[in-house]
Amino acid sequence: MTGPIRRPVASLWIGERLHYLNQLCLLSHVKQGHPTTLYCTDTVTNVPEGVIVKPATDIMAIDMEIVRQTSESFLSNVFRYKMIQKTDAVWIDCDAFCHKPFPDEMQNIFAGHGFRGALNCGVVYIPPKGALIDQLLDYYDNLPAAPAWFNKQQRKRLEKQDPSLPHAVRIYNAERxxxxxxxxxxxxxxxxxxxxxxxxxxxxxxxxxxxxVFYDPYGRVEGHFTDNTLSVHLYTNGTKPWWRKNPPLANSYADRMCREIGVNPQDALEE
Incomplete structure (x- = not known):
């Protein structure tokens, strides 16, 4: 007997192959009943069964030259809000593990992050019509000479950028x-x-x-969780190379979740 069908979630992948942690995180949403779409810029060879694959161009035109001059995260930062506006899905980074389903009635899914308290957009849903999404998309579509929040030091870094570079690349280089x-x-x-x-x-x-702590067999990851916890960010952009190239140690959180969801890390290690 299958569980309830919940609100859709979606992400973006740039490249041809997922790491096992990405497979794990995508499948965790499928397991919780969320229709899960992965928008792709390339043909991805190891998307897990149960994940819906669609071309990224369904959402927006993709300028891979800009991506090459910046990073994958640059594109995903623009893509997520256009995706929300077009599909009304919850954005999930490919390293966000679904601990509990996102409530259908929750209209603002974003949170403070880390020790500094700034908002993060690794998991985000905002209403597809409203001032916030309009201002974000206007910013991306009509870049200012400098972002309004740039301080004097950031503006100096921006001024030092090669003027022949695209403006988006100069802003990115000044402040990632x-x-x-x-x-x-x-x-x-x-x-x-x-x-x-x-x-x-x-x-x-x-x-x-x-x-x-996600890779420590003696680490008590769940000690960080509360009854509120819906998603667990695994931060693959900060994961040490050793963890990316080797299967997780037995009884670590990464290992336990792989066994629970049914992912074989050995099949999708970083090469």
Whole structure:
């Protein structure tokens, strides 16, 4: 007997192969009953069964040259809000593990992050019509000379960039997170949505600085969780190379979740 069909979730993958942690996180949403779509810029050879695959161009035109000059996260920061606007799905990073289903009635799914309290957009849903999404998309589509929140030092870094580079690349080089958490936090403050943020335990119960705990067989990861916890961010962008290239140690959180969901890490290690 299958469980209830819940609200859709979606993510983006740039490249041809998923790591086992990405497979694990995508399948965790499938297991919780969320129709899970992976938008892809390439043909991905190891998407787990149960995950819906669609071309990223269903959402927006993809400029891979800009991606090459910045990073995959640059594109995903623009993509997520266009995806929400077009599909009304919850955005999930491919390293966000679904601990509990997202409630159907929850209209603002975003939270503070780490020790600093800035908002993160690794897991996010905001209403597809409203001031916040309009201001975010206007920012991406009509980049200002400099982001409004840039301080004097950031503006100096921007001024030093090669003027022949695309403007988006210059802003990115001046401040890597200017298209991600910085933009989301700033515009949420402008629209009054900042006050709607969930506490970190909902979506980021383990601070980024402690991400090694996911691979420690004696680490008590669940000690960070509360009854509120819906998602557990595994922070693959900060994972040490050894963990990416080797299967997790027995009884670590990563190992236990792989066995629970049915993912074989040995089949999808970083090469």
């Amino acid at each position: 997170t200017s298209f991600g958490p910085q933009a989301f936090t700033w515009f949420a403050q402008q629209t009054g949505d900042y006050e709607k943020a969930l506490s970190p335990d909902f979506l980021y119960p383990v601070p980024f600085q402690l991400n090694d």
